[in-house]
Amino acid sequence: MDATPQMxxxxxREAFPEFLDFRTAPTARMAERSHLAVCPDCQREFATLTRIATALDEAPSALPSGRMRQRFYAMLEEEKHSARSIHLAAEREHHARGLSLWRRLGLPLAGCALLAAGFVGGTRFSARSPESQDHSDPEARRQLADLQQRVNAMGQLVGYSLIQQRHSPTVDRLQGVLTSASRENPPPQVINELISALALDPSAHVRLSALDGLAAHLEQEVVRAGVLACLAREENPLVQVSMIDLLATARDASARPAIEKLSTNVTTDRNVRDAARRALAQL
Amino acid sequence: MLAVRDGELNALGELFERHHGRLYGFLLKLTGDRSTAEDLTQTVFQRMLKYRHTYRDQGNFAAWMYHLARRCTADHVRRSSAAPRPIDPADLNLHADDAPHAAGQASVHDDHRLLYAALALLDRDDREVLLLSRFQELSFAEIAGILECSVGAAKVRAHRALRELRDAFFRLQRPTPPVS
Known part of the structure; x- marks a missing residue:
């Protein structure tokens, strides 16, 4: 039915949702209201919708159980505790980073400073003895060589200390490994630290660098035994393949059982099994 | 909620006290199950804590809360794919002030029972928009934001859902004619 020519x-009826919303101003949509006032069909429609909407609004509201409040506050306490733990951990980290910086840079620098002071002092002392200025003097040459050796050892120790700090950033540990690995004749403790980095460092990049460093010293039995021991615990296929290749290059027959085991283990990465089979052919 | 976002977690307790009853009522009508509604209410407040850093000042808190509630319900339905059961009003713990008085108690109870049964017959989307639109603290602009549609579309959907509810209600109210 048309109450007005335009409506x-x-x-x-498109205006009914607004009429059913109590926030709608009584003066809004006057044309539609005028139609509703004179159209019996729309009045019936609007009356039934109003009845349902009112029933819905007046439907009884349920109360949640008391358990819900308990669960909420338990969750809130847990979250507060967790947030506090994170805050404390962040503070500890910040504190540890300060200490770590001192250990990483301060101690080696202090060592270098002491060495430099000793060198300057020695130079001045020797300048007072004309006979010691002659570099052709065997004693002076021996002292200079000794000094050179100490400087080299200091550099090695800096690298060594960097590897040891497994909580320091990966890039620093990598730098430590590279420094130690670049020495031509590393002392046993540096070899040990390289093996230790290969076995324990969480970063595959650091472990691969340690392996590269050890590759130059394959003639040492301790190096081959170390790599073999690390192979059993290694899980990264890339590092496993590098280790197998290294042991095959060294023609280390004692590695055969471990490599055979890898070649037949179906859970091992396919690339690792292939590398193991190649190595067995070489061995 | 801004205080919660900035780390004052105790402020969430105040929001819980203010809103959890109404949110629970909404979820109970939506799911038809008390235990599910309690679990979902808890999940909504958990998500408020988890996503507190995403809360922005431009929105109404209630709209954000119902937006989370809608997501939680959708996740729950996806996991359980359980159809809602009609609520029996006799099972509800009524507020003392809301309890109907003696006169006409039986017929009112029947009407409510039929209303909940009719509500359970609607599609979840229709039930959702209807409950949101009858929660008078939300404007159609806010409902449109929650449903991610235009204001016009939200009004049309709400009106259609109300008609569906009315038809279902009257179908249930009408006694089934005897088979001759």
Whole structure:
């Protein structure tokens, strides 16, 4: 039915949601209201919708159980505790980073400073003895060689200390490994630290660098035994393949059982099994 | 909620006290199950804590809360794919002030029972928009934001859902004609 020439029942009913919303001003949509006032079909439609909307609004509200409040506050306490733990951990980290910086840079620098002071002092002392200025003097040459050796050892120790600090950033540990690995004749403790980095460092990059460093010292039995021991615990296929290749290059027959085991283990990465089979052919 | 976002977690307790009853009522009508509604209410507050850093000042807190509630319900339905059961009003713990008085108690109870049964017959989307639109603290602009549609579309959906509910209600109210 059309109450007004412009208004149809369909157009008027589009305004019903607003009429059913108590926040709508009584003066809004006057054309539709005028239609509703004179259209019995729309009045019936609007009356039934109003009844349902009112019933819905007046439907009884349920109360949650008391357990819900307990669960909420338990969750809130847990979150507060967790947030506090994170805050404390961040503070500890910050504190540890300060200490770590001192250990990483301060101690080696202090060592270098002491060495430099000793060198300057020695130079001044020797300058007072004309006979010692002659570099052709065997004693002076021996002292200079000794000094050179100490400087080299100091450099090695800096690298060594960097590897040891497994909580320091990966890039620093990598730098430590590279420094130690670049020495031509590393002392046993540096070899040990390289093996230790190969076995324990969480970063595959650091372990691969340690392996590269050890590759230059394959003639040492301790190096081959170390690599073999690390192979059993290694899980990264890239590092496993590098270790197998290294042991095959060294023609270390004692590695055969471990490599055979890898070549037949179906859970091992396919690339690792292939590398193991190649190595067995070489061995 | 801004205080919660900035680390004052105790402020969430105040929000819980203010809103959890209404949120629980909404979820109970939506799911038809008390235990599910309690679990979902808890999950909504958990998500408020988890995603507190995403809360922005431009929105109404209630709209954000119902947005989370809608997501939680959708996740729950996806996991359980359980159809809602009609609530029996006799099972509800009523607020003392809401309890109907003696006169007409039986017929009111029947009407509520039929209303909940009719509500359970609607599609979840229809039930959702209907409950949101009858929660008078939300404007259609806010409902449109929660449903991610235009204001016009939200009004049309709400009106259609109300008609569906009315038809279902009257179908249930009408006694089944005897088979001759």
């Amino acid at each position: 149809t029942c369909q157009t008027a």
